[in-house]
Amino acid sequence: MAETDLLEDDEVTAEEARPDDRIDDERHDEDNILKPEFVDRVAEALELGHVDAAYELVEPLHPADVADLLELLDRDERRQLAAAITDLMSGEVIAELNDHVREELMGALPASAVAEIAGELETDDAVQLIEDLDEADQRAVLAELGAEDRIAIESALSYPEETAGRLMSRDFVAVPEHLTVGELIDYMREHGDLPSEFFEIFVVDERHHPVGTCQLSWILTTPRAIALTDVMKRDQTLIPATLDQEEVGNMFQKYALISAAVVDVAGRLVGQLTVDDVVHIIAEEAGEDVLLLSGAGDGDINEPIREAYSARVRWLVANLGTALIASLVIAAFGAAIEQLVALAVLMPIVASIGGNAGTQTMAVTVRAIAMNQLTRSNTRRILWRELRVALLNGTTVALLVGGATALVFTSQLGAVIAAAMVINVAVAGLAGVMVPVIFDRLDVDPAVASSVFVTMITDSMGFFAFLGLAVASGATG
Incomplete structure (x- = not known):
């Protein structure tokens, strides 16, 4: 540049x-x-x-x-x-x-x-x-x-x-399958209206259905008398014109495509997509998911103030509502907190660690859904995997926090916060997977809606587990 x-x-x-x-x-x-x-x-x-x-x-x-x-x-x-x-x-x-x-x-x-x-x-x-x-x-x-x-x-x-139909280029080279390599080369030399840049030539039948593709390098290194049907690659990736651009990006990544044919509902060749178009798609979708996870809307510094306000404020209001749920949980244990001020000091730690753990798992899950790595066929396996990771993380952090709490306050309170930490991190792991999956099943973008609800679950469960165990164990008395 x-x-x-x-x-x-x-x-x-x-x-x-x-x-x-x-x-x-x-x-x-x-x-x-x-x-x-x-x-x-x-x-x-x-x-x-x-x-x-x-x-x-x-x-x-x-x-x-x-x-x-x-x-x-x-x-x-x-x-x-x-x-x-x-x-x-x-x-x-x-x-x-x-x-x-x-x-x-x-x-x-x-x-x-x-x-x-x-x-x-x-x-x-x-x-x-x-x-x-x-x-x-x-x-x-x-x-x-x-x-x-x-x-x-x-x-x-x-x-x-x-969708692919909006993104595709209608400038491509398509030829009938009865041509030889020499006839194809002559055709391209005689026609001055070819695209300025193209990587492959699509071979179509009489119904304009793509039946194969030839890379330019194959054409240049093949004798003129060879038929296209003998040199073309019949196995090709066809992209429906109505396919979402995120899926298009996934296909280009998965199959390492340089270009691909786009077909309509009848299977006719209507355009092509090239890797330079898809690079923009991948970058755009990746940035979009990160911004949606934060509730920042487009997140564009050139976005009009009114649009930026509208995009962000609704999620702040939604977050206010979920925060009230956590406040109600705390209010329910008001008497216990009054008896032992240490509870008020320690409970933000439980909620904070749980929130971070949930955000980690949620980010991995949203990415896996976007990349088609998480589907109905492997949801249970991924859920079990993330639960095990959460239990290991929760146990490690619980030992550290519990030991420190026992030294500063009491061993009983240390055991309570350690148990609450394991419970909340485990719940965070489950919520980080299940919330995005549920939204995806409901055809709601998980990147948009998951963050608020995962935070609500981890905060509420963290306060409930810690304060509930403290009261049940008699640590407040």
């Missing part, structure tokens, strides 16, 4: 720097990060109205870095820069933008300008651009597109969001 570096001489301004004088090596940063000083210089040029200066600073940047720069600026500066570098706002830049920033910038452009940008993009990138617009804006942009582009994008938008 290209990266702009700052000129060492602070007295040389952007106005004085001519494009012919720039040396690429001086404009690159080995850390591949836009330097804060450079971002500040662009912002200062915009603030002073030096549009030409801002343009000259940005011009040498790689499109991906232009997108990063736009995201680093605030809303007003972002729009000023976009207006100053209109001819640099290529489809490549737009495709690299963060969703919220792209939506903001596209909303400020007329439909004809958005259509022009969409026309420069691959179908999958154009779909990503248009799907973020309001329905009325979508119709306006589609009306500005050429017939071929419009049909392709409308077809993609007909599939559910975050």
Whole structure:
């Protein structure tokens, strides 16, 4: 990725720097990060109205870095820069933008300008651009597109969001199975409308069903007279157009795919997915699950404040409700706590350790569900495994905490907190598995809903086990 570096001489301004004088090596940063000083210089040029200066600073940047720069600026500066570098706002830049920033910038452009940008993009990138617009804006942009582009994008938008049909590229090479290798090579040389990049060629039958695939390396190293049916690989991974993008990422990882054919409900070849598309999916899904576990919504620093507030506050309110349950448990043992202040000192330890143990198990479980490593067939085995791990962890921590409590307070109270610790960590292990599994069975995203309920269970059980055992054993008396 290209990266702009700052000129060492602070007295040389952007106005004085001519494009012919720039040396690429001086404009690159080995850390591949836009330097804060450079971002500040662009912002200062915009603030002073030096549009030409801002343009000259940005011009040498790689499109991906232009997108990063736009995201680093605030809303007003972002729009000023976009207006100053209109001819640099290529489809490549737009495709690299963060969703919220792209939506903001596209909303400020007329439909004809958005259509022009969409026309420069691959179908999958154009779909990503248009799907973020309001329905009325979508119709306006589609009306500005050429017939071929419009049909392709409308077809993609007909599939559910975050599915293979939305992500796939409709630029691929498909040939009939009766060709020879030589005829295929001649075909590709004679047709100038082939995709700019492709890794394999799909072989289809008369119904346009994929029956095999040929890597380019096989074609180049095989004699011309050999039939495609003799060199093609018949065993291939076909991806349904309605398959969720997370499942697509799992398939590419599991089968080490470089590209794969996408088929419709009738089994016809309608597109292809390549590994560069899936890398984005895997990164996006991984980040999304981590953020959902924390209840932080999109977790995007460019997300509008109202959307960030809405996403986070509902889980804080839900957490408030579950915290009240733990408070009721404590209230039920109020008299015991009054008799022995040590209980109030020690009970947060039990709840805290249980909560951490539950979070560990929950994170492993949510990941296993997302990666299809945990299914109905192995749930019991995984549950038993995590219970054993929890018992080992609980026993280890219980010995440490129990011994320390016995030295500071009494041996009886040490035994109570040790027993409560084992119980709560074991419960945490069970809850960390069962809560995500139950939500998954109910078709609720376990990454979204599990954290609040696992925390409620571990807190409530920790307080109940510790205070209950203390009262039952007579440690308060």
